[in-house]
Amino acid sequence: MSLVFNIEKFIGEKITGRSESLLTKDLNNFHETLSKEIQGKKVLVIGGAGTIGSSYIRALVKYHPAKLVVIDINENGLTELVRDCRSRTEIELPEDFKTYPINFSDKVFYKIFKQEGHFDIVANFAAHKHVRSEKDAYSIEAMIENNVLKAKQLLDFLLQYPPTHFFCVSTDKAANPVNVMGASKKLMEEVILAYSNKLKITTARFANVAFSNGSLLAGFIDRVIKQQPLSCPADVKRFFVSPQESGQICLCACILGESGDVFFPKLEESSMVNFADIVEPYLNELGFELKSCQSEEEAKSSTGEIANGKYPVYFFKSNTSGEKLYEEFYTDTEELDLDKCYNLGIVKNAPRRPIAELENIISEIKTLFQKEHLVKADIVALLNKMLPNFQHIETGVSLDQKM
Structure with missing residues (x-):
């Protein structure tokens, strides 16, 4: 196994096919605006220890904010953020820089906000992001609580x-959602759009972030370290951006957008990559030869061959609930601006529900969550009522049932 693995180089060469950031031209074109809006300003980043939040921070600090406060429940993640x-050598944190391992709905968060603010820029990356987080009513309640209810609570406070x-970060899965995570993010978009005439609010939908925390590709690293077999869907294609690009997309959306804008990367369908096509180059980079297996059992029983340079991989056909075999950044009914930015498109003038209507929706959700015997189908039915374009794919199989 090779001890040297340049992950950023691998992503560019084997996944995105880009030798420089997708955002290079846009960052150059809008450098003056970004500098004017960020330099000397106070910034709060919520959920800043995750892959996208931390990448946003690394993009942001190049424009020299005066103050940066980062909130995240992941204490270890905050530690790594600071160390990283x-x-x-290419970035410098502001002298006034603080991290706090707390939840943004905790009482102490509001104390910190009032004491450390007034903030010029607030960016929220706190979210449940995995399709695996919809396996049952409990996990879905936690997801909607975080992605929707707490987001609205924050907006009411920011008024x-x-x-x-x-x-506030969104996802490509919010466009014509087929899973509850995507539906929760679509509902989050509905919430922030309802407030967009009271606050300057923007969001972004984007592709899979290659090797992001908790992702399938990041799991490959952990499996190899532990000398465990890999498992990968054979039939799922995705658009990919690098962690660096994810932060830059969010920074551009945050600063350059008009209130209510939804940003997305301009990526050609031909740039989509099958997960299965990443596995062999990844293993070759580490000095291994791929050994294809027909089952989890065969893959697990073949780990003895790792010492001989052959790495077992089980390729399977995707059959989990809410799994979309393709990605969309916008729907046929959304108005687009494809001219403002070189490699970013913008959904403009998305329909805005009145805040009173959103209040009723939130009330219905809270009432449903008070049921003692809540089942997943009850929540899906309510989301279908609230989001007519939501077409949930239910197979009865969750990712917790896979290797």
Whole structure:
């Protein structure tokens, strides 16, 4: 096994096919605007320890904010964020920099906000992001609580202390959603759009972030470290961006957008990559030869061959609930601006529900969650009522049932 693996180089050469960031031209074209809006400003990043949040921070600090406060429930993730940023030569954290391992719905968060603010820029990356988080009513309740209810609670609070820029991350899965995670993010978009005439709010939908925390590809690293077999869907294609690009997309959306704008990367369908096509180059990079297996059992029983340079991989046909075999960044009914940015498109003038209507929706959700014997189908039915384009794919199989 090779001890040297340049993950950023691998992503560019084997996954995205880009030698430079997708956002290079846009960052150059809007450098003056980005500098003007960020330099010397106070910034709060919620969920900043994750892959996208931390990448946003690394993109942001190049424009020299005066103050940066980062909130995340992942204490270990915050530790790594600090170590990573302090170890890089190309960026410098502001002198006034603080991290707090807390939930943004905790009482202490509001104390910190009032004491450390007023913030010019607030970016929220706190979210349940995995399709695997919809296996039952309990996990879905937690997901909607985080992605929708807490997001609205934050918006109500920000009305008292409005930032110049507020950003809340979304997902490509919010366009014509087929899983509850995507539906929860679509509902989140509905919430923030309802507030877009009171606050300057933007969001972004984007592709899979290659090797992001908790992703299938990041799992490959853990499996190899532990000398365990790999497992990969044979039939799922995705658009990919690098972690660096994910942060830059969100930064551009946060600063450059008009209120209510939904940003997305301009990516050609031909650039989609099958997960299965990443496996062999990845193993070859580490000095292994791929050994294809027909079952989880065969893959697990073949780990003895790893010492001989052959790595077992089980390729399977995807059959889990809510799994979409393709990605969409926008729907046929959404109005697009494809001219403002070189490699970013913008959904403009998305329909905005009145806040009173959203209040009723939130009330229905809370009432449903008070049921003592809640089942997944009850929540899906309510989401179908609230989001007519939601077409849930239910197979009865979750990712927790797979290797």
